[in-house]
Amino acid sequence: MKVASLENIPPHQVVIIGGGFGGLYTAKGLANAHNVNVTLIDKRNFHLFQPLLYQVATGALSATDISAPLRSVLSKSKNTQVLLGEVKDIDSATQQVVMGDKTIPYDTLIVATGAKHSYFGKDDWQEVAPGLKTVEDAIEMRRRIFTAFEAAEQETDPEKRRALLTFVIVGGGPTGVELAGAIAELAYKTLQEDFRHIDTSETRILLLQGADRILPALAPELSQEAETSLKQFGVEVHTKTRVTNIENDIVTLKQGDEFKEIAAKTILWAAGVQASPMAKVLAQRTGVECDRSGRVIVEPDLTIKGYENIFVIGDLANFSHQNGQPLPGVAPVAKQEGEYVATLIKKRLRGKTLPAFKYTDYGNLAMIGQNSAVVDLGFLKLTGFSAWVFWLLIHIYFLIEFDHKLLVMMQWAWNYLTRKRSARLITGEESLALANVEDANSNSNYTQTNNRQPINV
Template identity: 50%
Template sequence: MNTPHVVIIGGGFGGLETAQRLRKANVRVTIVDRHNYHLFQPLLYQVATGGLSPANIATPLRAIVRKQANCEVLMAEVEDIDVTNQKLVLADGELEFDILVVASGATHSYFGRDDWEPVAPGLKTLADATRIRKRIYLAFEAAERETDEELRKALLTFVVVGGGPTGVELAGALSEIAAHTLKHDFRHINPEDSRILVIEAAPHILAHYPEELCKRAAEKVRSLGIEVHTHTKVTEITPDQVRLATADEETVVLTKTVLWGAGVQASPLGKKLAAACGLETDRAGHLPVTDRLNIAGHENIFAIGDIATCLGQDGKPLPGLAAVAVQQGAYVAKRIAAYGAAVGKNSDGGKGLPAMASSATGKPFIYNDKGTMATIGRAAAVAEIGKHQFCGFFAWILWLFVHLMLIVKFQNRVLILLQWAWSYATFNRSNRIISGEQPVVLPEAKDAAASVE
């Protein structure tokens, strides 16, 4: 009896959900990922700011599927997809598939200014998080040694580009670090003198939330001592400064630490697969999919999560949320399992697998929106659940509960809960170690700069 080989590119939320839902299906499953772990991205900002360690939010993929007999993990880099011959082109070989699920996620988007990446790191991977953590704490160390007041101010100025959830979460954590965590750790500087700016081109931060909730969130963010600059674009970033532009003026902010949270683009595999299938991606590299989540004309190739453009019932693309990827993974797994069962019942004696059923059959994918939430800072968050909107402590409790329940491994839930409790009680961030090479390069010259009012 033939058993369809399902290859899943990416061990994130969507890919892992698909694999686990196929544990009893008549298929062979191979998860291909460049890393050997599943990463809980919503808590990356806590690693970047020293609240959690990398091991708290990353779980080995092999450990997760250890007891799933029909699933294996392959740590490899996918360079291309041969649609005609149903093969993945790997950096060190090839891998054949009968059914392909592309869930390779997304990376940062610098809107055509990739030269900004070295001086304004984004936050998508564990490597990004540890790099940002190093920059943040090195800035305080350098300021402690600096005797020039102007340069010290630049070192204690942190600019977060982007007022979405990632940017707001980073800014809130930075505020807590400056106001509480490092308050008594230095002898020559006062960390509370730090200046934290959030730069957002849209009219509001957290712009995908209702306007009233955006305004309440902005008030809370400002109450933490964070400057919120909306209707403001970044026009230049250098190692020593950021140039900002509004409709009326341009200003320059001296800073040594710029963090990027302004945009994302789909994995490069999206454009490669689109070209192979005769399709076009959108500006952010997202693959268009049918309402059954497969590529048009290719019933055995699915794209889910951040790499796909999937329209909701309102006709708008679904947001790049973990909940969307998880529900898409469950839907795709159900379709694949039905196909595997049909193959098992109608084996043709080893003469090959029948084609998958047309995407015109079965029910289309419908996203069940259970709400969205984002943390703002200590004991504060925003949440939209159905018609209900929350901002403050209650929303923060909801955020804690939901994120704990989504953590894959039980022991990680316990460790994170204990660390959160300790951090909340003591304001301490125990994972603020600066590791690796540690050259502290101070600015050699200062430029006159106008501050943003």
């Protein structure tokens, strides 16, 4: 009887595009796997813990607190290389990805490039109503929020001051709710003693939601609870409300058949997302179908139709085999998908396979503010302080999986005890002058008021 020698089989080449939750957990799952080489490609040199970006945007944490260098996370995975770069194309015939002037061959490809904001066709709103997906987004939001208070302190016209102290958050999902709660905490607590000419408690915070309730992924009674808590914190919650126009610091709302205008200098976007451009590349190259948000329709094993060696996971994927609805674009889905794909690849190399992917939903949660959150575990629903403690514990648990993130807990403890937010730097334009700043957010020239060379911060 002959036994085939395994020694001479060349290593199986796995290429992962994207170092978010999906890509990173695939790589972790394949760490030091026998006869597998992994290449993880990302445009950024760090993994970002996106669920906490709103804390960077509101000055509670620094960007580095919620980031971990990909190389550092994967340094013990000796079969894994990290490449900094942007994949522009995929050649599914020759099995290569194209990155700059290099091509990288793959046996198995995982595409996990995530999602970006969607302005539902109103792309010019991007400048006036920034979203929250990247570190730069968060720092830009932070700049706008704190600059608005600074400008209000110096504004003598009551109407303009009112607009400077009005914050409109578009979108009542977890990010919108968490931003609204955090800005309320800032305005009504943290900054209370810091200004001399304005009373920050006069700040108006509007949370706008198109649907009939905020946090629609949670049980209705939790949405109600969250709305009540936000109102207690001073946030005006408007459901069944759509934004029809944003222009010259005026947000036009539609509620039923009624239109309203709100003068607001700071408008933050937490509404729609769309798939990253890699979905289109895949569609062109493989003929795979995409949904309305541009997400790639995947098979029950997370591959794409006709290509059993190409997986699409995370926010980029539309997986609808569980209950007909696509799985939500949240970190736990991406993480479980990454783990599944890693296991499946290892199984396949041993000539085996796995049953279809199945997402285990452990629940949903959202932070509202100090001592208040909502948690929906299905079998258990928490609100108020117990939910808040639960939220903290869960996030600390996930942060500890990376790097040194215990320090974040200490930062939180400090923030909680002192009600301070020390990470509230306005950075980027060194020669920042309020003369510029006041008009800075009202139109797209805010990046051009800087007469200095823009620095790549």
